[in-house]
Amino acid sequence: MYTPRQLEVLSYIWNHDWFICGLHGAKRAGKTVVNNDTFITELDRVRSIADRLGIDEPMYILAGTSSTSIQNNVLQELYNKYGFEPKYDKHGSFTFRGVKVVQVYTGLISGLKRARGFTSFGAYVNEASLANEVVFKEIISRCSGTDARIVWDSNPDNPNHWLNRDYINNKDKMIIDFAFKLDDNTFLSKRYIENIKSATPNGKFYDRDILGLWTIAEGAIYSDYDKSIHEIDILPDMVRYFAGVDWGYDHYGSIVIIGEDNQENLYLVDGIADQYKEIDWWVNRAKEFKEKYGDITFYADSARPEHVDRFNNEGIVTVNANKAVIAGIEMIAKLFKENKLYIKRGVIPRFFDEIYQYKWKPNSTKDEPLKEFDDVLDALRYAIYSNALGIGSKIKLFKGGF
Template identity: 30%
Template sequence: MSGVVTLSPKQAKSIAEATARINIWSGAVRSGKTIASLLRWLMYVATAPRGGSLVVVGKTNDTIARNVFEPLMDPALTGPVSRRIFYNRGAPTANVLGRRIEIISANDIRAESRLRGMTCAGAYVDEATLIPETFWDQLLARCSVTGSMIFCTTNPDAPNHWLRKRFILRQGELDLQFWHFVLDDNPSLDPAYVANLKAEYSGLWYRRYVLGEWCMAEGAVYDMFDPDRDIVDTLPLMERWIGVGVDYGTVNPFNALLVGVSVPDEHGQRRIYLASELRYDSKKERRQLTDAEYSKRLQHWLENIPASHGPGTYGVRPDWLVVDPSAASFITQLYHDGFAPIAGDNSVLDGIRTVSNLIAAGNLKVHRSCEGWLSEIGSYSWDDKKAAAGDDVPIKLDDHALDAGRYILHTAQAAWLPLLEPVPAY
């Protein structure tokens, strides 16, 4: 079935050995674990016992479409079999090799109810560490048809995560097979891409997403930040003002950060700059501002930032205005005042990883005037108590400017990421 692609020895071995009730592929990003698991899932669907439902599970419908069905329906992976896989993004069911497949998103503990009353003959679980533990337990109970099997992938998480403690570490006790992949296990990757990926990750993210280790988040969140390297006193010419990130606060500080992408340097490389900061601390000022007052200050700030059109010119018009998603009333006020704000993506870990990768690769520079952001980054740390319980959570203290930066950098990633590709020399 996999004749279109060339499998690595580890991929082939995992497919051949995935005969347990629970089969888990874990490891680095782009290490080949997902391809191996999907091919094994297809083989299972072709021969799965009747008398029960087949299920595909993921955190959201979007991740299921992207991580599961886009590869399955790609002829480069599954060849002629791709023509026997039918799925529309967001649909509650799919058809794979003539079998009906139930699609279930499991984004929170309420998802468990979607399994109630179901009898399953097998399941594929994408990003298993993101699935609620109660849902996983219910899925195991529902896979009651004789010969039913579960296949799942995951990136490494905290060492005390329930999936590792209750299942992976008990491989010898349970009917379970487990495979650990590292980035170098995928020989089909371009060596330049592998080298870049290794350079872009550091610390916690390097250990998890390159080495595939289950390691604890501890110490400083942005331990890769180097003030001598990453703080600048002078801004270069900007090619594009990507946007502004806003962390809204009334009692807590209000923060806005302007992000720009520079013109290519002598090596053809653009970089992202935190160029300017608007900060208002009501405790220090002894006065809280209204939404309308914050909106007016934001407008005045943008109008008086030196532009990139030459000396003596002022005013920038960023492409994006990304706001703290919990600040509904402020977003409404901004619309009223002629802005076009959007609610930021508040996926904390994903956002932290985006910022971390930029810093580690040397692609994020911070102007010295961004005093709030610079004052917060050194003390921004992981919560040791929650890490010990298996949860990656930063301590929620003095992080307002950092949140503003995370909102704009993570939410607008599609806008700036292509610009960081080096400009070819002719």
């Protein structure tokens, strides 16, 4: 039922005393399986303590960034493995193994109100690095019942993250943690592991997702970009096109045109980047691209809603892009790593200035790129990430706009 690493961790958890136990490391390494089963054994332990103390209904906290994440990462897995189906009360709580389990959502500070006002005999915090720090610490303060214990799991983040600083690097013998690497999951096939490794971008993505390290994001963001591979002169036939827009004036604005071939490879086929241009100029450029590539969708920066409205009023199908920075960057980096994204040589001169100078912000307490040399690359990210999410796929253009 368990990998050697999981057995090693469970053996310690089940046979030693501790107050806070964290599992962290690579994706798909087996952390959540350990904590889901620890959740059950902790509930049994809490029920025994409550019986000894004469408490009819002890309480326990089950926490995650949202109700959806708790359902997907914990409760659905418990159903698949053990057939457990919770019966919720009007507050979203349920009873399991004779213990009342209260759900707390940690993604926003508003989750604080669900963690206040009661005594808990323990907590299980899923995806702890994504939790609001104040909510996480409030959960710990609630765990004041006799012999209460807290378990948490997380993928790695920036080493300056509060979770790493205050809990992983904490030398208190009652605060323990265990690290996992992808290779620890011996249930995964060798082929799968090698494919994941080869498809994961170098740098912070590989260090965290494969090796399970808390590393600083540093250096070039798209370190797998290789002009001898990714720059091409001759384009294949395309099955469709779409566009990305980053508005600008003092800094460069940009429109990029992305083509997709019948193998689902993507190509930066056309576009423009310029400074000190008014919206009328950008409308005219977009109309030229529309004339050339058809009624394509433009995924635009939502920071200038009046420009988005102007494009739509001019008959240019334009939607607000999904601007998730890290997720979008990871997608672009993965496409370069897998050789699924190519650039027409010389297509937008500004692109070739940016690709090597787009870097992570040094010594930052969170992952963020420097706001330099990012204009064409932002437009590229808006287009590809938003298109992959299917944003705007059902939008139709009517006369006079939307």
